[in-house]
Amino acid sequence: MNVSFSSTWYRCLALGAWVLCVGGAMGQVIGGATPEVSANLGKLSPLGTAPDWSKLAQWDKVLTRAEFEAALNDVYLDGGLLPNMWTIDDEGVSINTGQLERPFVRVLFRPRNDAPIPANTTWRSAKDLPPLAGRGPLSDLHFAIDPGHIGGAYAQMEERRLSFAPGETIQEGDLSLLTAQILAERLKALGAYVTLVRESTEPVTKARPDDFKSVALDLLHQNGVPMPLERYDGIVGDQRILTVQWQCEKMFYRISEIHARAKRVNEEIKPDVVLCLHFNAESWGDSAAPQYSPENHAHVLVGGCYSGTELSQQDVRFEMFSRLFARVQDEEIPLGEVMTTSLLNITGLPPYIYTTPNARPAGKVKGLFARNLLANRLYQCPVIYLEPYVMNNEDTFRRLLFGQYIGRTRVGDRLRSSAINDYVRAVTDGLLNYYQPRRTR
Ligand SMILES: [Zn+2]
Numbered sequence: 016m017n018v019s020f021s022s023t024w025y026r027c028l029a030l031g032a033w034v035l036c037v038g039g040a041m042g043q044v045i046g047g048a049t050p051e052v053s054a055n056l057g058k059l060s061p062l063g064t065a066p067d068w069s070k071l072a073q074w075d076k077v078l079t080r081a082e083f084e085a086a087l088n089d090v091y092l093d094g095g096l097l098p099n100m101w102t103i104d105d106e107g108v109s110i111n112t113g114q115l116e117r118p119f120v121r122v123l124f125r126p127r128n129d130a131p132i133p134a135n136t137t138w139r140s141a142k143d144l145p146p147l148a149g150r151g152p153l154s155d156l157h158f159a160i161d162p163g164h165i166g167g168a169y170a171q172m173e174e175r176r177l178s179f180a181p182g183e184t185i186q187e188g189d190l191s192l193l194t195a196q197i198l199a200e201r202l203k204a205l206g207a208y209v210t211l212v213r214e215s216t217e218p219v220t221k222a223r224p225d226d227f228k229s230v231a232l233d234l235l236h237q238n239g240v241p242m243p244l245e246r247y248d249g250i251v252g253d254q255r256i257l258t259v260q261w262q263c264e265k266m267f268y269r270i271s272e273i274h275a276r277a278k279r280v281n282e283e284i285k286p287d288v289v290l291c292l293h294f295n296a297e298s299w300g301d302s303a304a305p306q307y308s309p310e311n312h313a314h315v316l317v318g319g320c321y322s323g324t325e326l327s328q329q330d331v332r333f334e335m336f337s338r339l340f341a342r343v344q345d346e347e348i349p350l351g352e353v354m355t356t357s358l359l360n361i362t363g364l365p366p367y368i369y370t371t372p373n374a375r376p377a378g379k380v381k382g383l384f385a386r387n388l389l390a391n392r393l394y395q396c397p398v399i400y401l402e403p404y405v406m407n408n409e410d411t412f413r414r415l416l417f418g419q420y421i422g423r424t425r426v427g428d429r430l431r432s433s434a435i436n437d438y439v440r441a442v443t444d445g446l447l448n449y450y451q452p453r454r455t456r
Pocket residue numbers: 016017163164187293294295
C-alpha cells in the first residue's frame with residue numbers, strides 16, 4: 016500500500032519513484048534532435064549504481080522498430096514531457112548513457128521481415144514451458160513470492176501497523192507473510208517450485224537506518240531543508256518527512272530493503288515470475304487515532320509509466336530499457352490481466368482506479384495499471400504486484416483480524432470467508448487460468 020505521503024512530496028517519495036525531483040534536465044528538446052551529452056543525465060536514483068550500458072548490446076535485433084515504439088508509448092512512458100535522452104531511426108535507437116566516457120549506446124532493431132530472435136532471459140514465458148505430460152498444472156514454473164514490507168517489530172516504522180483498540184492490531188508485513196506462506200503450499204501442491212523472497216519478519220537488507228545518515232542529510236539539503244531536525248518524536252503530520260530520522264528509516268525499509276530483495280531475486284532465485292503480495296489502505300490519518308474508510312477495492316500493477324524526471328536518472332533509464340528489450344511486458348500484461356480478473360471475481364471487490372499521473376491503465380482489464388515501482392523495476396523478470404483490500408475499511412479490518420481459516424466464520428453479524436484465504440484462492444486460480452490454456456498437455 017501507499018499512504019501517508021503529502022501531495023507535495025508524493026511524486027518524489029512514492030514507492031519506487033523516489034527521485035530527487037531535480038528539474039535540470041527537464042524542458043529540453045522533446046525527441047527528434049540528436050541527443051546531447053548532458054551531465055544531468057548521469058544522475059542516479061537513491062542507492063542506485065551506475066549501470067554497465069554495454070549490456071544492452073545483447074538485445075541487438077530482438078525488437079522491430081514498431082515493437083519497440085509500441086512498448087515505449089503504450090506501456091513504459093507516462094505521456095509527459097521528456098528530456099532529450101534518446102533518438103530513434105529505422106535501424107535502431109541511440110541512448111544517452113549519462114556517462115562521459117561512453118556517452119551513447121546504440122541498440123539495433125530487427126528488420127521487419129526477419130524472424131523473431133528469442134530474448135535471452137533467465138525467466139520463461141508460458142509458451143517456453145515443456146509439455147505437462149500428466150504432471151501437476153503448474154509444473155516447471157518457479158514462482159518467487161515477495162511478501163510486501165517487513166512487519167514484526169518494523170511495522171510501526173514502516174507506517175504499516177493499524178490498531179483501533181488495544182489487542183486488535185494488524186500489520187501489513189505480517190499479513191503478507193502469512194498469505195505468502197499459505198500460497199506457497201497451494202502452488203507447490205499444483206507442481207510449482209516456490210521461493211519466498213522474505214521468510215520472516217526480519218529485513219533482507221543488512222543495512223540499518225543509521226547507515227543512511229549522510230545520504231538522508233544530502234537528500235534533505237538538496238530539497239531545500241538546510242537544517243533538518245534530527246528526530247521526529249513529538250512531531251505529527253507531514254513535518255516528520257523533513258527529519259533525518261524519517262529519511263533514514265525510509266531509505267532503510269523501502270530503498271535498501273528492495274535493493275537487497277532484488278539482489279536475491281536476480282542472482283539467487285531467478286524465478287519465472289515474482290508475485291508481490293500487498294494489502295492496500297486509504298489514508299488513515301494519525302496512526303495513534305486512525306480513521307476507518309468506507310472504501311474497499313483491489314488492483315494489480317505491472318511495470319511502466321516512467322516519468323521524464325525518473326528517466327533522467329541513468330540507472331532508471333537503463334532498467335527500463337532492459338525490461339523493454341527483454342519483452343517482460345509481453346508476458347507481464349497478459350498475465351496481469353488474468354490475475355486482475357481472478358482477484359476481482361474472487362474477492363468481490365471493485366477495481367481501484369488511479370486518478371494520479373504516476374499510473375496508467377495497462378492491458379484491457381479494469382483494475383490493471385502500469386507503474387514504476389522499485390520492485391517491478393529492479394526484479395529482472397515479470398512481476399505481478401497485487402493490491403487487494405483496504406485494510407482500514409472496517410469490514411476488511413475485522414475479517415483480517417481473524418487471519419486465515421477455511422470455510423466461514425461470524426464477523427460482525429454475518430458469516431464471512433477469510434480475506435486471506437480468498438486472496439490465496441484468487442492468486443492460485445489466476446495462475447491456473449493463465450498457464451493451463453497456454454501449455455501443451
Ligand atoms: Zn504494501
